Amino acid sequence: xxxxxxxxxxxxxxxxxxxxxxxxxxxxxxxxxxxxxxxxxxxxxxxxxxxxxxxxxxxxxxxxxxxxxxxxxxxxxxxxxxxxxxxxxxxxxxxxxxxxxxxxxxxxxxxxxxxxxxxxxxxxxxxxxxxxxxxxxxxxxxxxxxxxxxxxxxxxxxxxxxxxxxxxxxxxxxxxxxxxxxxxxxxxxxxxxxxxxxxxxxxxxxxxxxxxxxxxxxxxxxxxxxxxxxxxxxxxxxxxxxxxxxxxxxxxxxxxxxxxxxxxxxxxxxxxxxxxxxxxxxxxxxxxxxxxxxxxxxxxxxxxxxxxxxxxxxxxxxxxxxxxxxxxxxxxxxxxxxxxxxxxxxxxxxxxxxxxxxxxxxxxxxxxxxxxxxxxxxxxxxxxxxxxxxxxxxxxxxxxxxxxxxxxxxxxxxxxxxxxxxxxxxxxxxxxxxxxxxxxxxxxxxxxxxxxxxxxxxxxxxxxxxxxxxxxxxxxxxxxxxxxxxxxxxxxxxxxxxxxxxxxxxxxxxxxxxxxxxxxxxxxxxxxxxxxxxxxxx
Numbered sequence: 293x294x295x296x297x298x299x300x301x302x303x304x305x306x307x308x309x310x311x312x313x314x315x316x317x318x319x320x321x322x323x324x325x326x327x328x329x330x331x332x333x334x335x336x337x338x339x340x341x342x343x344x345x346x347x348x349x350x351x352x353x354x355x356x357x358x359x360x361x362x363x364x365x366x367x368x369x370x371x372x373x374x375x376x377x378x379x380x381x382x383x384x385x386x387x388x389x390x391x392x393x394x395x396x397x398x399x400x401x402x403x404x405x406x407x408x409x410x411x412x413x414x415x416x417x418x419x420x421x422x423x424x425x426x427x428x429x430x431x432x433x434x435x436x437x438x439x440x441x442x443x444x445x446x447x448x449x450x451x452x453x454x455x456x457x458x459x460x461x462x463x464x465x466x467x468x469x470x471x472x473x474x475x476x477x478x479x480x481x482x483x484x485x486x487x488x489x490x491x492x493x494x495x496x497x498x499x500x501x502x503x504x505x506x507x508x509x510x511x512x513x514x515x516x517x518x519x520x521x522x523x524x525x526x527x528x529x530x531x532x533x534x535x536x537x538x539x540x541x542x543x544x545x546x547x548x549x550x551x552x553x554x555x556x557x558x559x560x561x562x563x564x565x566x567x568x569x570x571x572x573x574x575x576x577x578x579x580x581x582x583x584x585x586x587x588x589x590x591x592x593x594x595x596x597x598x599x600x601x602x603x604x605x606x607x608x609x610x611x612x613x614x615x616x617x618x619x620x621x622x623x624x625x626x627x628x629x630x631x632x633x634x635x636x637x638x639x640x641x642x643x644x645x646x647x648x649x650x651x652x653x654x655x656x657x658x659x660x661x662x663x664x665x666x667x668x669x670x671x672x673x674x675x676x677x678x679x680x681x682x683x684x685x686x687x688x689x690x691x692x693x694x695x696x697x698x699x700x701x702x703x704x705x706x707x708x709x710x711x712x713x714x715x716x717x718x719x720x721x722x723x724x725x726x727x728x729x730x731x732x733x734x735x736x737x738x739x740x741x742x743x744x745x746x747x748x749x750x751x752x753x754x755x756x757x758x759x760x761x762x763x764x765x766x767x768x769x770x771x772x773x774x775x776x777x778x779x780x781x782x783x784x785x786x787x788x789x790x791x792x793x794x795x796x797x798x799x800x801x802x803x804x805x806x807x808x809x810x811x812x813x814x815x816x817x818x819x820x821x822x823x824x825x826x827x828x829x830x
Contacts, residue, residue, distance in 0.1 A: 322612075325355055329608050341726045345453075345687070348608050349721055352615020360619060367621070378692040379568075382606040384558045386688070387569050389603035390478045391576025392584075393596075398471035400792060405472060405660045405671075409679070410479020411515075413652040414450050418487055420648035422446030425641065432636045436705050443491045444697045448713065449645055451484035452477055453687025453721070457678065457728055466736065469675050473682045481689050482570040486514045488693050489567060518561055518570035525557040525571075526578025527807055530586055534808040539588035546591040547598065550583060586808040610688040611721075618714050626707035637708070638715040645716075646684060653680040674735050681731065685720045686713075 329351055333344035359367060399406065426442045429435075437445075454477035461470045490510040494503065529550060538545040554575055561571035584592060617623075627634070654676055661670045671679075694713035698706035803809070 325351060325612055326605065326608055329612060333608075341729070343725060343729075344608065345611050346722055346725050348611035349615040349718060352612040353618060354615075355612075356616035356619035359616070360621070365621060378610065378688070378695070379562075382610060383569065383688070383692065384555060384572055385599070385602040385606045387478070387481065388554050388558075388572045388576045389599045390474075391573040392580045392599050394474070394478070394577060394580070395467075395471060396577065396581065398467055399475050400795075402468065402471050402475065404663075406475035406479055408656045408660055409472065409476040409653070411483050413476070413649075413656055414480050414483040414487070416652040417450045417645070417648040418446040418484075420446075420651065421449050421641070421644045424644040424647075428640050428644075429637065432633060432640065434633070434637065434705075434708075436703075437709075440491060440494070441697070441705075441709075444488060444693075445641075445709070447484050447488040447491055448690055448693040448697065449641055449686065449716070450480070450487070450648075451686065451689040451693065452480050452683040453685045453689070454682040457682035457685075457732065461678075461732070468669070468671070469678060469736075472671070472675075472679060476679070476683070478573060480683070482567065482573055483515075484689060485569045485693070486511055486518070486567045488697075489514060489565075493565075514567050515570065517564075518567040519574050521561055521564075521566060522557055522571035522574030523578055525553060525560070526575040526583065529553040529575075529579055530582035530807040530809070533583055534586045539591060543588050543591045543594070546587040547594050550579060550587070550591075550595055551598075554579065582803075582807045582809040585810050607688060610691065614688075614691055614714060614717060618718055623707045623711055626704055627711050628704040629708050629711075634708070634711065634715070638712045638719070641712060642716050642720065645686070649680055649683050653683070677735055678732055681724075681728065684724055685728075686717045687721065690717055 329344065329348045332347045332351065336342045336344065336347055422443050422445065425445050426439075429437065429442075454473050457473055458470070458477075461473060490507055493510060494507060532553075533546060533549065538549060554572060557575040558568040558572040561568040584595065587595070629637075657671045657676045657679065664670045690713060694710055698709045799809075
């Protein structure tokens with residue numbers, strides 16, 4: 293039937309049909325490769341040297357090599373990568389799931405230290421990479437890049453990928469370390485992208501003394517407005533689901549409204565020229581704290597696994613494509629750089645990444661230790677090394693920002709920077725990622741249990757309960773238990789715990805009665821379900 297129909301089509305329509313058929317074939321092959329990545333990743337689950345990211349990259353390299361042989365060295369891609377595809381479809385599920393699954397109690401207990409590493413540390417790394425590449429690239433012979441491109445390079449290579457390290461760490465055995473690595477990774481991605489957007493928005497044709505102040509001001513504006521937008525849409529989703537009871541008729545509507553509102557937050561932020569990454573991350577945190585508890589039991593299970601699966605597929609897709617793109621013959625020809633220049637440039641970038649990260653990790657960790665009064669709560673040298681190592685790998689955000697900055701330019705400089713980005717990502721992920729598991733297990737030769745951190749936090753909370761006796765009247769305490777220390781002194785001694793305690797009081801008294809959350813029982817929920825990994829109380 294299909295053949296007889298084709299016979300009567302105009303000849304001009306035949307190329308369109310052939311093109312559509314080739315797209316179907318390409319998508320089919322790519323989906324088959326994604327399935328192969330999942331199977332190989334499962335088989336490598338207990339491997340000492342490999343993980344799913346490495347397997348996806350290597351499989352992409354093999355697929356690219358096969359494509360080169362089939363097309364007689366013309367192209368290595370099954371699908372053509374578009375940076376808009378990454379930013380519109382692939383990145384939002386990854387970042388939203390990071391916010392939705394985050395261990396909020398550990399995350400906010402160490403929030404100050406996470407911000408030190410994820411925000412201030414990323415700014416330090418950005419300055420070192422931008423300045424270092426500006427001076428060192430000229431020694432290599434690269435003189436055609438503009439100041440804005442050097443600044444963009446600093447933002448691009450400040451974005452880390454700590455997936456390999458997180459696969460080794462156990463959040464029950466090393467809660468502090470896991471929380472710092474995970475939290476810093478998410479904050480780092482958001483900060484890098486906000487920095488990148490700030491650099492793009494600046495007019496650097498005439499660099500003045502005020503340029504750095506304008507860059508910092510733009511960064512602060514994007515950071516706080518994007519965060520506020522994510523919080524507002526997250527609260528809106530909680531209020532709508534709590535009031536309208538979607539689950540009484542269909543749990544599908546509950547899941548759909550959560551998914552669509554999360555994606556809407558990202559698109560609104562992009563529409564307003566804000567940071568969609570930061571917006572959807574905080575939207576995920578708010579949804580896991582309020583909205584997730586307002587849906588029915590079946591919807592909780594569905595959303596928890598659906599969001600994680602979407603994030604996992606997106607990450608696998610990106611690494612698979614990067615492996616193919618490494619063999620892009622046209623890009624290497626257009627780069628027009630010798631092997632020595634390419635190796636020198638990529639080596640310089642990676643050296644700057646290592647030096648910049650060492651400078652801020654070890655200095656900021658020791659600075660943070662000055663405010664950690666419990667000895668077991670301090671970040672020792674072994675843990676500092678693991679945090680430093682975790683941020684050496686580069687991944688999907690680096691590739692996407694590199695494409696966004698340099699793919700629009702058909703010049704050889706743009707192709708040169710993209711190829712160097714691919715080399716850094718491949719080398720750091722395959723070489724450093726393969727030794728991450730044995731290296732970290734050797735560094736953490738003894739396990740840290742979560743009891744020390746919890747005991748320290750509990751003791752500080754006991755002091756705070758004494759400080760606020762109005763919360764303890766129901767237990768029969770009177771003013772004789774009052775502590776002579778002032779509230780200001782308590783805030784100085786235990787700033788994070790004090791703020792955490794005050795937030796919980798405010799949340800229980802004002803937020804949860806309006807927006808729901810833990811303790812709210814949906815209309816059709818017959819029992820209380822345990823929280824997802826990130827839905828613990830805050």
